[in-house]
Amino acid sequence: xxxxxxxxxxxxxxxxxxxxxxxxxxxxxxxxxxxxxxxxxxxxxxxxxxxxxxxxxxxxxxxxxxxxxxxxxxxxxxxxxxxxxxxxxxxxxxxxxxxxxxxxxxxxxxxxxxxxxxx
Amino acid sequence: xxxxxxxxxxxxxxxxxxxxxxxxxxxxxxxxxxxxxxxxxxxxxxxxxxxxxxxxxxxxxxxxxxxxxxxxxxxxxxxxxxxxxxxxxxxxxxxxxxxxxxxxxxxxxx
Numbered sequence: 001x002x003x004x005x006x007x008x009x010x011x012x013x014x015x016x017x018x019x020x021x022x023x024x025x026x027x028x029x030x031x032x033x034x035x036x037x038x039x040x041x042x043x044x045x046x047x048x049x050x051x052x053x054x055x056x057x058x059x060x061x062x063x064x065x066x067x068x069x070x071x072x073x074x075x076x077x078x079x080x081x082x083x084x085x086x087x088x089x090x091x092x093x094x095x096x097x098x099x100x101x102x103x104x105x106x107x108x109x110x111x112x113x114x115x116x117x118x119x
Numbered sequence: 120x121x122x123x124x125x126x127x128x129x130x131x132x133x134x135x136x137x138x139x140x141x142x143x144x145x146x147x148x149x150x151x152x153x154x155x156x157x158x159x160x161x162x163x164x165x166x167x168x169x170x171x172x173x174x175x176x177x178x179x180x181x182x183x184x185x186x187x188x189x190x191x192x193x194x195x196x197x198x199x200x201x202x203x204x205x206x207x208x209x210x211x212x213x214x215x216x217x218x219x220x221x222x223x224x225x226x227x228x229x
Binding site: 100 | 152
């Protein structure tokens with residue numbers, strides 16, 4: 001059974017940083033691209049970042065480019081998201097998702113980890 | 120302002136058919152695959168459609184989708200109360216070199 005479990009969310013001060021993790025199981029992690037998507041309160045889904053299966057290539061959403069780094073540890077089946085310079089606009093539920101066939105089509109999602117940016 | 124444009128809301132009665140549009144451009148939908156997701160509050164998004172019109176296993180054939188040029192459409196037939204949710208389209212944008220989602224459409228089953 002495919003499982004994606006995010007962690008690392010919580011309360012962060014404005015200007016601070018966070019590192020989210022997504023532990024994957026039930027499939028061959030090294031064969032899939034993986035992504036981070038978020039949903040701010042009352043807003044829609046927003047693409048943040050995607051990593052190629054090997055972790056060598058990454059794509060970033062325009063709104064977070066330059067502040068975000070996605071990384072993929074295929075030896076431990078973990079996906080990471082590092083985000084710096086957090087503002088209140090980064091308050092959201094952060095999901096990791098598995099790309100079905102490297103076409104940005106996400107067939108499995110975690111339950112999300114909530115990040116709240118507040119002083 | 121989302122790159123892909125969806126109507127904020129649609130509604131229909133149980134048993135009826137509803138369509139949700141997703142409008143993009145030559146930098147995304149017209150030259151990339153479209154996927155569709157159902158999202159209920161408090162749950163993970165669910166992939167309904169990939170490769171413009173393919174359904175993953177387990178998705179009922181009441182859900183279908185099509186693409187024409189820079190627009191895509193999701194259709195749901197035989198509406199059920201359980202279909203009440205937000206629906207999002209998604210595609211790759213060649214100019215942005217990133218994934219892009221529509222703003223989402225809230226489906227209300229009357």
